Amino acid sequence: MVAILIGGVILLTGNSRSGDINSAGSNVVIKDGIQYITIDARGGYSPQRSIAQAGIPSKLIVNTNGTYDCSAALVVRQANYQEILPATGKTEIDIGIPKAGEPLRGTCGMGMYNFEVNFD
Numbered sequence: 001m002v003a004i005l006i007g008g009v010i011l012l013t014g015n016s017r018s019g020d021i022n023s024a025g026s027n028v029v030i031k032d033g034i035q036y037i038t039i040d041a042r043g044g045y046s047p048q049r050s051i052a053q054a055g056i057p058s059k060l061i062v063n064t065n066g067t068y069d070c071s072a073a074l075v076v077r078q079a080n081y082q083e084i085l086p087a088t089g090k091t092e093i094d095i096g097i098p099k100a101g102e103p104l105r106g107t108c109g110m111g112m113y114n115f116e117v118n119f120d
């Protein structure tokens with residue numbers, strides 16, 4: 001069930017490009033009361049800025065696909081997350097229940113690439 005759900009999220013976000021701002025939260029879906037925010041990591045993070053809803057239990061899904069650059073070295077401080085992602089795969093990170101006005105920020109280990117999710 002979860003695998004099918006995650007697969008659906010990935011299909012929805014396959015066309016995002018580095019630097020895009022998501023339009024109407026196209027990389028954000030809510031299923032069974034959980035909000036999934038999907039970010040692609042390869043040569044940076046895409047979309048770099050996302051908008052999602054506050055007050056809903058949420059997970060960040062980070063997709064890697066032949067990601068051999070440092071965007072695989074992911075740091076999400078608010079989630080106490082610092083890991084090397086698999087070169088190809090999906091990584092699910094529990095980010096709790098986001099609050100409005102408190103953006104979630106992710107960076108590569110060197111601070112060179114970043115992304116931000118705003119909640120409202």
Ligand SMILES: [Cu+2]
Pocket residue numbers: 070071108109110111112113
């Ligand atoms: Cu880097």
